[in-house]
Amino acid sequence: MHSYMIEGGQPLNGHVRIGGSKNASLAVLSAAMAIDGPCVIENLPAISDIEILLEIFSDIGATVEYIRPGAVRIDARTINTHEVLHDRVTELRGSYYLLGALLGRFGKVALRMPGGCDFGVRPIDLHLKGFQALGAKTEVAHGIVSCQAEELTGGGVFLDTVSVGATVNIMLAAVKAKGKTVIDNAAREPHIVDVANFLNAMGADVRGAGTDVIRINGRPTLPANQEYTVIPDQIEAGTYMMLAPLTGGDITVEGVIPKHMEPLSAKLMEMGVTVEEGEDSIRCYLKEGSKLKATSFKTMPYPGFPTDLQPQATVLLCVAEGTGRMIENVWENRFQYVDALRMMGANIITSGRLAVVQGNSHLTGSRITARDLRAGAAMVMAGLAAKETTEVLDINRIERGYEYFVDKLTRLGAKIERVES
Numbered sequence: 014m015h016s017y018m019i020e021g022g023q024p025l026n027g028h029v030r031i032g033g034s035k036n037a038s039l040a041v042l043s044a045a046m047a048i049d050g051p052c053v054i055e056n057l058p059a060i061s062d063i064e065i066l067l068e069i070f071s072d073i074g075a076t077v078e079y080i081r082p083g084a085v086r087i088d089a090r091t092i093n094t095h096e097v098l099h100d101r102v103t104e105l106r107g108s109y110y111l112l113g114a115l116l117g118r119f120g121k122v123a124l125r126m127p128g129g130c131d132f133g134v135r136p137i138d139l140h141l142k143g144f145q146a147l148g149a150k151t152e153v154a155h156g157i158v159s160c161q162a163e164e165l166t167g168g169g170v171f172l173d174t175v176s177v178g179a180t181v182n183i184m185l186a187a188v189k190a191k192g193k194t195v196i197d198n199a200a201r202e203p204h205i206v207d208v209a210n211f212l213n214a215m216g217a218d219v220r221g222a223g224t225d226v227i228r229i230n231g232r233p234t235l236p237a238n239q240e241y242t243v244i245p246d247q248i249e250a251g252t253y254m255m256l257a258p259l260t261g262g263d264i265t266v267e268g269v270i271p272k273h274m275e276p277l278s279a280k281l282m283e284m285g286v287t288v289e290e291g292e293d294s295i296r297c298y299l300k301e302g303s304k305l306k307a308t309s310f311k312t313m314p315y316p317g318f319p320t321d322l323q324p325q326a327t328v329l330l331c332v333a334e335g336t337g338r339m340i341e342n343v344w345e346n347r348f349q350y351v352d353a354l355r356m357m358g359a360n361i362i363t364s365g366r367l368a369v370v371q372g373n374s375h376l377t378g379s380r381i382t383a384r385d386l387r388a389g390a391a392m393v394m395a396g397l398a399a400k401e402t403t404e405v406l407d408i409n410r411i412e413r414g415y416e417y418f419v420d421k422l423t424r425l426g427a428k429i430e431r432v433e434s
């Protein structure tokens with residue numbers, strides 16, 4: 014087991030290049046399992062979730078060739094089974110995209126129930142509702158999800174809740190279904206648009222991604238044989254942007270799409286942070302004499318404030334002036350990490366989906382654990398803000414989604430090292 018040892022209290026300054034989006038990469042790589050030819054996917058982040066998913070792909074017979082850091086050549090035509098029972102399926106949520114991809118490819122699929130961060134129930138009822146709308150029979154038994162269709166035919170589905178996973182999974186099954194599919198109340202995240210762009214580059218006909226209605230005209234084959242570059246990671250970028258006002262530093266994130274960061278940029282400006290947008294960069298800092306002021310956040314599906322930046326923003330509220338509020342509208346139980354912040358001196362009251370954060374906390378060093386990926390990143394941020402030593406345990410959870418984390422933080426002036434714990 015490894016942990017991070019952090020000597021906090023220094024302002025972090027400098028430039029940091031943002032890697033490819035974890036959640037777009039998981040969806041685009043899975044979409045490659047549905048197409049009928051080779052493709053090259055670039056800008057993949059160097060994180061364990063991607064390594065695990067590619068291991069699962071190889072295990073079912075797909076051809077996976079690492080051509081250079083962040084780039085793989087994939088050919089799904091060599092897949093030799095519709096059953097995905099590999100142990101590592103349960104280690105990440107993103108493996109659920111193989112349901113749509115292999116259902117589209119073989120007309121049947123059996124997949125071990127996916128895993129993922131534990132902050133409440135992670136249902137897949139909307140995914141199954143979508144597959145049923147395409148004519149598939151679905152069953153969940155003995156920890157395995159099975160779907161089967163004589164012939165996948167286009168259909169209409171209204172998503173009761175806006176769901177990133179269900180939107181992508183239904184797209185992956187529908188691109189080769191016979192006829193037209195309409196997904197209503199679809200998720201609009203940047204990674205939804207990214208996977209739709211990938212599919213269209215490979216010969217599919219997906220329209221409306223980025224809006225709440227996505228229309229798909231099924232095609233019998235998707236010839237592929239193209240290259241595709243994944244978008245930058247909105248959540249990695251947001252984590253580094255918040256580190257600037259948190260530590261009293263000045264950080265520029267590079268290789269980003271500023272439009273994707275608007276939900277956070279707007280809130281940071283509301284808090285008194287200067288946010289300067291370039292073509293593919295964003296600089297964040299507090300002007301001389303400016304104070305970080307508390308505000309209220311509400312997590313919502315895109316283009317609302319992303320739930321995956323919720324723990325990080327709560328840490329920021331701890332050091333802001335005044336009383337801040339965080340309302341978590343997407344997940345039912347995503348404040349478990351608050352106990353660790355209290356151990357560091359934070360003054361936070363939680364009730365259901367609401368956290369009330371007393372500002373001006375002087376966070377103190379402590380020994381805390383990363384409960385999940387984004388809460389773990391928030392623990393590191395709290396350690397960087399505390400003026401003492403903090404040890405963050407279970408960092409494998411953080412390294413699922415943050416590439417070269419110690420290296421990138423060190424280059425910004427952080428005193429952090431990865432040690433055996």
Ligand code: EPZ
Nearest residue numbers: 036106107136137138139140174176177178179321343386
């Ligand atoms: C994706 O999870 C992300 N994971 C999550 O990021 C992110 O928090 C979430 O979207 C919301 O943006 C990946 O992309 C791999 P949802 P997903 O389906 O697809 C309910 C990270 O840190 N729901 O959009 O599982 C669900 O309970 C991770 O990168 C159903 O009711 O999320 C939740 O309340 C953490 N039935 C809401 O919808 C379903 O069938 C949104 O879930 C599916 C979801």
